[in-house]
Amino acid sequence: MKNKKSRLNFSSGVTSVAASLICIIIGLLVGLVILYGINSENALDGFSRIIKGGFYLMPKGIGTVLSQTAPLIMTGLSVAFAFKTGLFNIGAAGQYTLGALGALYFALVLHMPWYVCLLAAMLFGAVWGAIPGIFKAYFNVNEVITAIMFNWIGLYAVNEIIYRGALGNMYDLKTTKTYSLRNVSPQSVIPDLGMNQLFKTKSTTIAIFIAIAAAIIIYIIINKTTFGYELKACGHNKEAARYAGINEKRNIVLSMTIAGALSGIGAGLYYLSGVAEWNPQVSTALPAMGFNGIPVALLALSNPIGVIFAALFVSHITVGGGYLPTKYFQPEIADVIIAVIIYLCAFVMLFKGVVINAVSGRKKKKAENDPTDNGADGKEADA
Amino acid sequence: MFLLLKYTLLYAVVLMLVALGGMFSERSGVINIALEGIMAIGGLAGIIVLVLFGGKMPAAALVLVSILASAIAGVLYSLLLGFSAITLKADQTIGGTALNMLATAAAVVIVKAYNNAAAGGNGSASSKLSYSNTEFIFNAGPLTYNIFLIIGVILLIVAYVFLYKTKYGLRLRSCGEHPQAADSVGINVYKWRYAGVMISGFLGGLGGFAYIVPSVSTWNFEVGVTGFGFLALAVMIFGQWKPFRIAGAAVFFAIFKSLANIADATFLSNLHLSKNIYDMMPFIASMIILAFTSKNSQAPKAEGIPYDKGAR
Structure with a gap:
């Protein structure tokens, strides 16, 4: 048998x-x-x-792929983790946006070292992820609708906060973007251990290793812990899980909170790489990195280890699309x-x-x- | 005040049309989260007709052809949702999300390719199209109306009569409430679900055109339809999947949406709130309302569940 x-x-x-x-x-x-x-x-x-x-x-392209893969692994994990609890986290884009605010605030205003900024990004994303969970668990609102609404609310709020300087001065009038991290707060840039020299890029950092480590941790949580088992049980059959004594409301909120935290880290990895700035005037569309977490999670069939490879593939294709000659193609x-x-x-x-x-x-x-x-x-x- | 009324009417018609589209789809049992994408595709098709034939056709014919093009494009695009959700019994939310992403990407590729070809292939990469919208707008008294207002009112009545006063409406509704029971009395569930999805494509495509054309004369397709399709879904839920309640809900949401447009020109400018705050308002309002109305929501019972003949 x-x-x-x-x-x-x-x-x-x-x-x-x-x-x-x-x-x-x-x-x-x-x-x-x-x-x-x-x-x-x-x-x-x-x-x-x-x-x-x-x-x-070569070798610049590979460095670019690696630096784009890191945040993509995180948003992919975010979607995949929520899938395991039977939730569709389309809000990764909004959580990512809030994560960007957290990272930039701690870096540009408070001048914190990079790991503190990353934790801040995680925290901001987690709060934004918890909201759809709370609405789902206690108000019976479909998490997809809530997440979509809060994507837009988050985007407008972050644009407003950065542009008006509600949390402190982050907006550079000269470049119409947030201040460059390398000039204002170099200790907030994620270290690259010489990878930038190796790949002749400016954005390749140890972020990719952080993301892979996160994927392994999520794999262990889902497959090897009681908590992960409870989450999966809620995903398979909510009623049966409740009958077995699992608090399914708490698990829904927790699952979305963790999913949000993962997206937040993703934004941290991207905006602390040293070359990315937030542009509140132009950013009227939600960051694509959040939405691309969905194909990554689906392609990986929600397997955290598979997410690593799926993210590599998606950023490989996207970078390739960027090399298309714009004279003929888009x-x-x-x-x-x-x-x-x-x-x-x-x-x-x-x-x-x-x-x-x-x-x-x-x-x-x-x-x-x-x-x-x-x-x-x-x-x-x-x- | 007239300005507020103008924008409220403009947005209310769009939200109502698209929410009615969502209603038909969900009443037949298919969650249509792809409305956002259907709107973008419908708007694109109608605007392409305007760009290609503007000035080469009599005004009335141009209006008719462009509106039909947008609706037909919506129907064709919605068939992709029907194929995955009904025939292949795939997850409706994921399929719909994919179609939303596809719509924006495809629209940008098409518009950029067109602009590039129009500029002689010099690598022009603008994702904007400009067109003339004067044929759609007319004045009566102090207000400016657009043709979609009339179409919207007619379609609202047609939708009500179809859904509640004909046997076809009853058949469609039965597929969303209890498809097994409907099947047992000889109703083809798959066929009626396709009908529901296609009607939603028709109204969604039309709604996308009605959203873009009357208000501006240049559209950047990179933004899709700026979340309007999702707002329409909230309108549909707030309207409890019933035509006239949806119309009322659409007006309510449209007022919030209009505040952003009139903030600079009226007494609201004294509050010194920025556009971002106003842009947030319809979404915040919809969340508050959803929190209070979703507990006892009257959603169609079988929505979102693929119909499987063999299931017990």
Whole structure:
């Protein structure tokens, strides 16, 4: 019995990866078709630039990919962690925005060292994440709606605070952005241990290692602790969890708070890298880094370790999109590819079912009876 | 005061149209979180017609064609949601989110590609389109109206009659409340859910066009429709999935939304609040209202649950 079970789990893991790869391949093909539609002569050149991503411009490109991956891992973890509790954290963008405020406030006004700023970013993000959790648990408001509303409230509030200087002077009239971190508070920049020299960039710091460490910690919390088990139980069946004596309201709030904290750290990693400034006049759209956490989490099927690789892939493609020659193509084509991939991920579990049935036709009956493989519910994706 | 009325009417019609769209989709059992994206695509289609044919067609024909283009584009785009949510039984929230992201990205790519081609391929990368909107606006008395006001009132009445006074409305509603029971009396649940989603695409696309065109003559597609689709979802919930209540809720939200537009020109400027504060207001108002109304919400019982014939 035990042997059979582990074999099923193994094939489930393999098919999960296969399903994600199918999504990626179809998404890339759609991108190729779009490139052909816009300019057929240069389509293959453009496509190869997207595929090569950071490798197109060595070594600077790789450094850029690494520095963009770090915050993306955090927002991806944020979404993935909430998924485990059956919650869809579309508010990562707002939590990220608040995290940016926390990091910049502690750095530019209070001149704190970088780890304190990072903790502040975490705290600010956590508060913004807790709000949808509270609304969900105590007012029965769908967390998606609350999170979206608070994304916009957070964006306008942060713009207002930074522009008006409500918390102290952060806004540089000359550049119409927040002050440059390297000039005002160099101790707040995350150390790079010589990586900037190695990759000839300005933004590659140890952030990537912090993010990977966070992914491992989240993996342990979800899979190896009682708390993680309770969260997953709430995600699978709220009523059953309550019946088993789990306080599901507290768990919903806690899960969203932790998700918010993760997004906040992501913003800290980005805005403390030394080259990123917040522009309250231009930032009228929510930061894409928050929304890109969603495809990362979906692509990884909410597995924290998978998030690392999914984030690497998404920033690889986005950086590649940036290398498209603007004379013929638009860098947003990379966003289209990512959006197509999430659309496909919405029914990725269906592909998974198809693959399982195709691979093990005689085990079909068993797979249908097994609730973990009967994947109509993509939200509680369990890798 | 006239200014407040002008903007309130402008926004109320948009919110009402889109919220009615959301209502049809949810009443049939499909959560349509993609309204934001549908609005962006509808607005894009209508504006492309204006840009391409502006001045080359009689005014009335241009108005008609552009409005139809926006609605049809909305329907076609909503089919993507229907395909994933109904046929493939995928998670409706994730599918809708993907479509929102796709809509903004695709709109920017299309507009930039068009601008680049129009400028002779010199690498122009503007994501803005300019157009003439005079055909849509007319004056009566001290107020400026737009054509969508009339369309909105007509569609509100049509929506009410369709939903509550025809057998088709009853069939659609039954699919959102208890699809198994509907199926047992011979109603094709999949077909009616597709109908609900397509009607929401029609109204959403139209709403996106109605949001962009009457108020400004240049639109930057990088911002999509600035969260209006989500606001419409809040209007729908506040309106308890009922047409006339939705209309009332839309007016209420529109007043908050309008305050930002009139703040500089009226007595409100004495308060010295910045635009950011006013921009926050509709969202804060909707959260307060949702907190108080969601406990006893009358949401369609089967919304968000993919219909599976074999399920018990």
